Amino acid sequence: MSSLLITDLYAQVETDQGPKDILKGVTLKIESGRTYAIMGPNGSGKSTLAYVIAGHPRYTVTSGTITLDGVDVLSMSVDERARAGLFLAMQYPVEVPGVSVANFLRTAVTAVRGEAPKLRLWIKEMKEAMAAIQMDSSFAERNLNEGFSGGEKKRLEILQLALLRPKIAVLDETDSGLDVDALRVVSEGVNRFRDETGAGTLLITHYTRILRYIKPDVVHVFADGRIVETGGAELAEILESEGYERFTTVKS
Amino acid sequence: MTNAVVVPPLDLAPQTRSFDPAAFIEPTSRDEEWKFSAFSQLKQFFIADQSAGNVHAAGVGVNMLDIHQVASTWIPTDLAAAIARANVTEAGVLEIEAQSVHKEPIVIDLTTSTTKAYQHIEIVAGRLSDATVVIRQNLTSQINGATVVTVGDGAKLTVITIIDGDTSTALALQLPVSLGRDAYFTGALAIIGGGAVRIQNAITYTAPGGTAELFGVFLSDTGQHIEQRIFVNHDQPHCKSDVMYKGALLNPGARSVWIGDVLVRKEAIGTDTHQVNRNLVLSDGARADSVPNLELETGDIVKAGHASATGRFDDEQVFYLQSRGIPLDTARQLVVRGFFAEVLGRVGNTHWRDELLAKISQRLGIEKFEGDDE
Ligand SMILES: Nc1ncnc2c1ncn2[C@@H]1O[C@H](COP(=O)(O)OP(=O)(O)OP(=O)(O)O)[C@@H](O)[C@H]1O
Ligand SMILES: [Mg+2]
Numbered sequence: 096m097s098s099l100l101i102t103d104l105y106a107q108v109e110t111d112q113g114p115k116d117i118l119k120g121v122t123l124k125i126e127s128g129r130t131y132a133i134m135g136p137n138g139s140g141k142s143t144l145a146y147v148i149a150g151h152p153r154y155t156v157t158s159g160t161i162t163l164d165g166v167d168v169l170s171m172s173v174d175e176r177a178r179a180g181l182f183l184a185m186q187y188p189v190e191v192p193g194v195s196v197a198n199f200l201r202t203a204v205t206a207v208r209g210e211a212p213k214l215r216l217w218i219k220e221m222k223e224a225m226a227a228i229q230m231d232s233s234f235a236e237r238n239l240n241e242g243f244s245g246g247e248k249k250r251l252e253i254l255q256l257a258l259l260r261p262k263i264a265v266l267d268e269t270d271s272g273l274d275v276d277a278l279r280v281v282s283e284g285v286n287r288f289r290d291e292t293g294a295g296t297l298l299i300t301h302y303t304r305i306l307r308y309i310k311p312d313v314v315h316v317f318a319d320g321r322i323v324e325t326g327g328a329e330l331a332e333i334l335e336s337e338g339y340e341r342f343t344t345v346k347s
Numbered sequence: 348m349t350n351a352v353v354v355p356p357l358d359l360a361p362q363t364r365s366f367d368p369a370a371f372i373e374p375t376s377r378d379e380e381w382k383f384s385a386f387s388q389l390k391q392f393f394i395a396d397q398s399a400g401n402v403h404a405a406g407v408g409v410n411m412l413d414i415h416q417v418a419s420t421w422i423p424t425d426l427a428a429a430i431a432r433a434n435v436t437e438a439g440v441l442e443i444e445a446q447s448v449h450k451e452p453i454v455i456d457l458t459t460s461t462t463k464a465y466q467h468i469e470i471v472a473g474r475l476s477d478a479t480v481v482i483r484q485n486l487t488s489q490i491n492g493a494t495v496v497t498v499g500d501g502a503k504l505t506v507i508t509i510i511d512g513d514t515s516t517a518l519a520l521q522l523p524v525s526l527g528r529d530a531y532f533t534g535a536l537a538i539i540g541g542g543a544v545r546i547q548n549a550i551t552y553t554a555p556g557g558t559a560e561l562f563g564v565f566l567s568d569t570g571q572h573i574e575q576r577i578f579v580n581h582d583q584p585h586c587k588s589d590v591m592y593k594g595a596l597l598n599p600g601a602r603s604v605w606i607g608d609v610l611v612r613k614e615a616i617g618t619d620t621h622q623v624n625r626n627l628v629l630s631d632g633a634r635a636d637s638v639p640n641l642e643l644e645t646g647d648i649v650k651a652g653h654a655s656a657t658g659r660f661d662d663e664q665v666f667y668l669q670s671r672g673i674p675l676d677t678a679r680q681l682v683v684r685g686f687f688a689e690v691l692g693r694v695g696n697t698h699w700r701d702e703l704l705a706k707i708s709q710r711l712g713i714e715k716f717e718g719d720d721e
Contacts, residue, residue, distance in 0.1 A: 150670075152662065152666065172669070173670055174669040176670075177669070177670055177673075183670055188667070189664055189667035191664045191685055193689055194688075199668070199671075199681070202668075206672035206673050206674065238688075259671065259672065
């Protein structure tokens with residue numbers, strides 16, 4: 096059993112006009128075996144939350160805490176967080192020219208597992224994982240994310256999820272840019288990962304369509320840098336039909 | 348006066364050519380040609396040194412000949428080169444027989460036994476020959492001279508030059524390449540180490556239909572000043588040039604200069620030329636200068652392009668790799684290796700491509716990558 100605890104988290108980003116507050120008091124708990132959804136309007140800070148959990152250097156935490164099983168996450172480097180069992184499937188996965196998918200995956204798996212997998216077993220494992228998300232094995236030789244379509248990038252994120260087997264996974268809009276078939280394949284990938292590992296999963300999304308495939312236990316509404324409402328799966332349906340207006344009404 | 352040939356004053360073309368050092372005025376560090384150079388380490392080459400020896404070339408089919416037996420058509424274009432040519436006494440010569448096809452690369456090792464040496468190497472690829480030559484230049488001293496390449500009609504020649512050495516060394520090297528009708532030249536130049544390195548790579552076409560591909564990778568670290576000057580003179584119709592150089596500046600004080608001059612003269616109709624230089628600056632206090640020049644005297648060409656970019660480390664790439672558990676050092680090394688992979692991928696000979704990648708990795712402090720054995 097693992098749990099990621101975020102308590103009263105404030106974070107800002109450096110802009111040309113000086114620091115800008117984006118997260119304004121986020122409190123959130125992600126436990127093993129449970130699935131959480133965060134829904135909220137554009138620009139409300141959902142990706143920022145995901146990046147801050149992963150430790151992106153662009154954001155500065157000004158107060159609050161993040162702990163994984165009681166251990167301080169904020170003092171860990173980006174790679175230490177990943178090795179501690181955190182994973183972020185990014186909204187915009189980064190292209191890395193000249194680094195093959197195969198080389199990248201093996202380097203990452205070696206780092207996270209603490210030892211290099213046996214070559215023959217590894218090739219088999221990678222091929223099977225690629226087949227499971229219907230990704231052609233020729234992608235292994237391609238440069239990391241370079242020239243990948245939006246949907247292909249998202250599949251590769253889920254492939255990494257399957258191979259790295261984190262304790263807590265944050266999936267930032269993994270559903271956007273996917274057609275119906277790809278959405279099903281990716282959702283099945285997430286469900287398989289969840290069922291096999293019992294990990295905790297946080298889905299950041301705009302649309303309820305992914306929630307038809309991946310059932311959330313808890314739905315949070317995110318607006319203006321914090322969680323403003325929490326409910327069960329039915330809350331997602333209400334948001335889908337009513338929109339976020341009542342959470343974003345002008346305050347000033 | 349002297350036997351100097353005065354070339355019409357075009358911006359990009361050398362002004363004077365002569366075997367006689369007296370035909371050249373001694374440069375100063377303010378001259379356009381030298382203002383980017385490691386002048387204080389290179390100015391030693393403006394004075395003839397009687398005690399200097401010769402660079403020795405060893406390899407299958409390579410002969411050391413008395414310089415007077417060498418019929419070189421190349422005429423020096425600056426004082427240092429003229430001094431080297433006037434003072435070198437022996438030349439390393441490789442003649443690749445016409446029509447011969449060499450499956451295995453011909454490896455030439457260049458060495459010196461004196462603290463200062465003059466170099467003259469001639470590589471002549473006979474018509475319709477096909478060969479790869481690997482020149483290993485392990486610098487241990489101060490070297491001034493030339494490696495002169497002549498590619499005969501219809502010949503296909505790849506020259507891979509690997510330069511390595513510590514920061515106490517200096518090298519002023521002319522790399523003139525002359526291409527015959529429909530000749531195909533691939534030059535791969537890797538500068539892994541060395542102190543003050545200045546390389547002038549001039550491409551001339553003596554007949555239509557020639558192709559020159561110039562690929563370069565260089566690493567510059569503290570105490571290194573790596574300067575490359577490329578001059579492609581398109582004065583024949585239907586010739587091609589494709590230049591791609593990539594460099595990485597590793598630590599504070601690292602310095603690199605890349606000047607790419609392409610001149611397309613009026614008669615060079617149907618020219619296809621492209622040049623690009625990209626540099627990765629991995630540290631504050633390192634400096635990369637990159638100046639691509641393209642001078643077109645005719646619009647009747649296939650295409651002409653040039654580009655240059657010097658960038659910082661891509662933090663997003665490093666973050667992405669790190670977020671998958673890969674430690675910072677490894678992530679940075681992967682990104683640098685990836686940066687070079689594009690140009691190394693164009694070196695046809697896979698054995699030497701791997702060798703270069705291994706050398707670069709070693710310089711970056713990577714013994715071996717997970718996944719390399721796949
Ligand atoms: N580097 C930055 N510089 C300036 N502003 C930034 C920066 N990064 C994020 N922001 C701002 O922070 C706010 C939150 O952005 P974030 O990407 O977290 O939103 P989001 O909820 O994920 O939006 P979306 O639904 O569009 O993905 C936005 O107003 C954004 O413009
Ligand atoms: Mg977002």
